[in-house]
Amino acid sequence: MAKVTRDDVARLAGTSTAVVSYVINNGPRPVAPATRERVLAAIKELGYRPDRVAQAMASRRTDLIGMIVPDARQPFFAEMAHAVEQAAAERGKMVLVGNSDYRDEREVHYLRAFLGMRVSGLILVSQGPSERAAAEIEAWDARVVLLHERPEAIDDVAVVTDDVGGAQLATRHLLEHGNDYVACLGGTESTPVVGDPVADHIEGWRRAMQEAGLTTEGRLFHAPYNRYDAYRVALGLLAGPDRPPAIFCSTDDQAIGVLRAARELRIDVPGELAVAGFDDVKEAGLTDPPLTTVFSDRPAMARAAVDLVLDDSLRVSGSRRERLKQFPSALVVRRSCGCGEPPATAR
Amino acid sequence: MAKVTRDDVARLAGTSTAVVSYVINNGPRPVAPATRERVLAAIKELGYRPDRVAQAMASRRTDLIGMIVPDARQPFFAEMAHAVEQAAAERGKMVLVGNSDYRDEREVHYLRAFLGMRVSGLILVSQGPSERAAAEIEAWDARVVLLHERPEAIDDVAVVTDDVGGAQLATRHLLEHGNDYVACLGGTESTPVVGDPVADHIEGWRRAMQEAGLTTEGRLFHAPYNRYDAYRVALGLLAGPDRPPAIFCSTDDQAIGVLRAARELRIDVPGELAVAGFDDVKEAGLTDPPLTTVFSDRPAMARAAVDLVLDDSLRVSGSRRERLKQFPSALVVRRSCGCGEPPATAR
DNA sequence: TGGTGTTACGGAGACGTTTCAGCAACCTCA
DNA sequence: TGAGGTTGCTGAAACGTCTCCGTAACACCA
Numbered sequence: 085m086a087k088v089t090r091d092d093v094a095r096l097a098g099t100s101t102a103v104v105s106y107v108i109n110n111g112p113r114p115v116a117p118a119t120r121e122r123v124l125a126a127i128k129e130l131g132y133r134p135d136r137v138a139q140a141m142a143s144r145r146t147d148l149i150g151m152i153v154p155d156a157r158q159p160f161f162a163e164m165a166h167a168v169e170q171a172a173a174e175r176g177k178m179v180l181v182g183n184s185d186y187r188d189e190r191e192v193h194y195l196r197a198f199l200g201m202r203v204s205g206l207i208l209v210s211q212g213p214s215e216r217a218a219a220e221i222e223a224w225d226a227r228v229v230l231l232h233e234r235p236e237a238i239d240d241v242a243v244v245t246d247d248v249g250g251a252q253l254a255t256r257h258l259l260e261h262g263n264d265y266v267a268c269l270g271g272t273e274s275t276p277v278v279g280d281p282v283a284d285h286i287e288g289w290r291r292a293m294q295e296a297g298l299t300t301e302g303r304l305f306h307a308p309y310n311r312y313d314a315y316r317v318a319l320g321l322l323a324g325p326d327r328p329p330a331i332f333c334s335t336d337d338q339a340i341g342v343l344r345a346a347r348e349l350r351i352d353v354p355g356e357l358a359v360a361g362f363d364d365v366k367e368a369g370l371t372d373p374p375l376t377t378v379f380s381d382r383p384a385m386a387r388a389a390v391d392l393v394l395d396d397s398l399r400v401s402g403s404r405r406e407r408l409k410q411f412p413s414a415l416v417v418r419r420s421c422g423c424g425e426p427p428a429t430a431r
Numbered sequence: 432m433a434k435v436t437r438d439d440v441a442r443l444a445g446t447s448t449a450v451v452s453y454v455i456n457n458g459p460r461p462v463a464p465a466t467r468e469r470v471l472a473a474i475k476e477l478g479y480r481p482d483r484v485a486q487a488m489a490s491r492r493t494d495l496i497g498m499i500v501p502d503a504r505q506p507f508f509a510e511m512a513h514a515v516e517q518a519a520a521e522r523g524k525m526v527l528v529g530n531s532d533y534r535d536e537r538e539v540h541y542l543r544a545f546l547g548m549r550v551s552g553l554i555l556v557s558q559g560p561s562e563r564a565a566a567e568i569e570a571w572d573a574r575v576v577l578l579h580e581r582p583e584a585i586d587d588v589a590v591v592t593d594d595v596g597g598a599q600l601a602t603r604h605l606l607e608h609g610n611d612y613v614a615c616l617g618g619t620e621s622t623p624v625v626g627d628p629v630a631d632h633i634e635g636w637r638r639a640m641q642e643a644g645l646t647t648e649g650r651l652f653h654a655p656y657n658r659y660d661a662y663r664v665a666l667g668l669l670a671g672p673d674r675p676p677a678i679f680c681s682t683d684d685q686a687i688g689v690l691r692a693a694r695e696l697r698i699d700v701p702g703e704l705a706v707a708g709f710d711d712v713k714e715a716g717l718t719d720p721p722l723t724t725v726f727s728d729r730p731a732m733a734r735a736a737v738d739l740v741l742d743d744s745l746r747v748s749g750s751r752r753e754r755l756k757q758f759p760s761a762l763v764v765r766r767s768c769g770c771g772e773p774p775a776t777a778r
Numbered sequence: 779t780g781g782t783g784t785t786a787c788g789g790a791g792a793c794g795t796t797t798c799a800g801c802a803a804c805c806t807c808a
Numbered sequence: 809t810g811a812g813g814t815t816g817c818t819g820a821a822a823c824g825t826c827t828c829c830g831t832a833a834c835a836c837c838a
Contacts, residue, residue, distance in 0.1 A: 089824060100788040105826055112827065116786060131570060136547035138824035141488045141793055157509040157713075166504055169530060178544055180527055183516060197525055200483035223478055315717060347719050366504075370662060372694050436794060447818045452796060459797070463816060485794035488823055 097126035150198030167386035205393030250378035250413030251288025267328035314341030336361035354422035374418035497545030514733035552740030597725035597760030598635025614675035661688030683708035701769035721765035
């Protein structure tokens with residue numbers, strides 16, 4: 085069965101191929117209603133579907149947005165990707181997501197692939213794109229928006245939440261519960277000192293501790309961002325002699341690992357250990373106890389990122405600071421911090 | 432900065448454009464080593480990157496595989512997608528994943544989009560593609576592989592695990608622990624009776640119950656596949672007067688919801704309630720207690736699906752049965768069933 | 779009636795590749 | 809030495825669409 089092309093449609097409708105194009109794209113030139121009807125009818129009759137590749141070829145653009153995340157299996161990134169997908173769909177775009185698995189080469193690989201596919205823009209949720217990645221972006225002079233992170237390597241628009249402020253909020257809250265101090269579970273030691281949300285979470289925690297006149301010395305611990313590794317690290321930390329009274333985790337997923345470790349060790353949360361996370365992942369509502377955390381407005385951020393990547397007009401070329409779109413964060417109080425009544429069923 | 436094209440490379444290397452192509456693709460015609468070097472050098476010097484769109488246009492194929500899943504935020508699908516991505520990468524392909532959100536229209540939307548992009552094949556993890564979807568596939572006569580499910584609507588190759596057998600294994604195991612009977616938490620009532628893995632899980636459970644001379648009457652419950660809804664349903668079920676002694680869940684994610692509900696209700700697992708799931712999602716190892724479940728070999732399945740979608744030679748046109756690639760399942764015994772010592776730290 | 783717009787439409791040149799067919803030049807072997 | 813086969817390369821035709829121009833037809837007005 086030979087492929088139906090625009091030529092077939094034109095022939096059947098008794099018009100030129102150009103007119104068929106005009107009908108399909110509503111422009112750039114007007115078409116008389118009667119002609120339009122004929123074309124539409126022909127399209128329907130033949131079951132014609134424009135070839136996207138050819139369209140992209142000719143028009144030098146696509147309806148595609150490329151998105152690169154470290155690992156879409158982690159709830160936070162999965163939810164972020166989903167939010168972007170939704171936001172893009174609202175604007176008639178499709179998003180291609182690639183997992184970098186935290187590896188530069190994978191990141192560059194996808195970058196190349198997406199750029200080669202002529203995506204109309206890129207949304208990067210990256211642990212600080214490598215030099216190579218930056219070079220690649222440079223070479224294609226692509227439209228890039230950094231989402232969730234704001235690394236130094238790339239000078240581009242970034243959409244983030246108020247990470248410092250949120251972390252401060254959470255830490256303060258933990259302190260207000262009367263805990264002597266709050267420990268912090270940050271990322272791996274290789275986390276960049278600046279630009280990474282986790283680095284900001286640590287900074288926020290540090291500030292809140294300082295406000296309270298407390299030292300942060302020896303109270304910062306490190307673990308990869310996923311619950312599994314966080315669980316392992318927490319097992320060691322909580323079983324040790326100086327178990328902290330409270331922990332602020334830079335990520336909900338980590339907090340989930342900590343909660344699990346506490347249970348394993350029969351440490352009551354929040355009774356013997358208060359915990360807070362960051363992100364307000366959906367699962368935070370279903371942990372035991374429900375996790376107190378910091379809300380980040382993913383749908384809004386996703387929408388902003390998509391808008392920014394699609395509309396050149398929004399891309400002001402001001403200073404670094406001006407090109408940072410920051411969303412406010414808010415504390416979501418649940419029970420892992422010590423707030424609230426125990427549920428009725430628990431007595 | 433004008434885009435570097437193949438013509439520029441050819442000019443610099445002092446050859447024809449055809450030779451540049453031959454060098455890039457290693458064929459279809461041979462190129463003298465010296466010439467090849469010159470071309471390679473020119474490519475490097477100019478920083479030339481072939482335009483994938485143009486390549487696709489001319490060669491009428493792409494390195495893309497389309498994949499449609501219901502919701503990549505669910506761990507099982509996320510892991511499956513990741514496995515497929517890996518398998519595809521091994522063969523130099525990229526995978527595009529779309530979320531249908533369990534809606535036919537979204538499915539058709541992605542189908543159209545992927546097909547229009549000339550993907551070299553489609554991997555569907557679908558709750559039984561709709562008629563419309565089937566029609567779309569038909570129209571493009573695309574290469575399709577059904578992964579995880581094997582709906583009736585599409586007559587195509589399917590890659591699945593031994594769902595019936597696995598469920599049987601799990602149910603039997605729960606029975607062997609001395610439970611009077613095993614309840615089953617299946618999918619929503621609208622789950623197709625046949626072709627869906629969950630339907631098969633129910634069937635396996637039914638058989639195991641029958642083997643033991645037990646009735647399944649009134650012992651099958653329904654909930655959507657995610658932990659949140661399962662949690663809600665389980666809350667009702669477990670708080671009721673005839674709480675079952677054991678539950679086999681058709682999905683790990685559901686089992687996680689059940690576990691959470693049990694904890695909420697202070698029902699000891701496995702002491703007062705034995706639980707088993709299906710899929711062996713990564714998280715199953717970190718639940719409390721660790722979840723006994725049925726293993727499905729996702730990497731192998733993903734690889735098989737990718738092979739099948741890429742190699743026509745593998746697509747035998749035998750009977751439905753012959754075109755079903757079934758992977759064995761195995762019981763993964765952890766602690767939610769009642770096996771094993773409690774962890775040292777727990778006493 | 780001639781000039782000036784306006785509206786609909788068609789021809790045809792991109793877009794950047796792949797790959798077929800063709801053509802020299804050179805080798806091999808009887 | 810000449811026929812036949814390789815080898816290495818080139819020219820140019822696709823691939824299916826978009827879109828710039830050009831043109832024809834027609835209306836309107838002075």
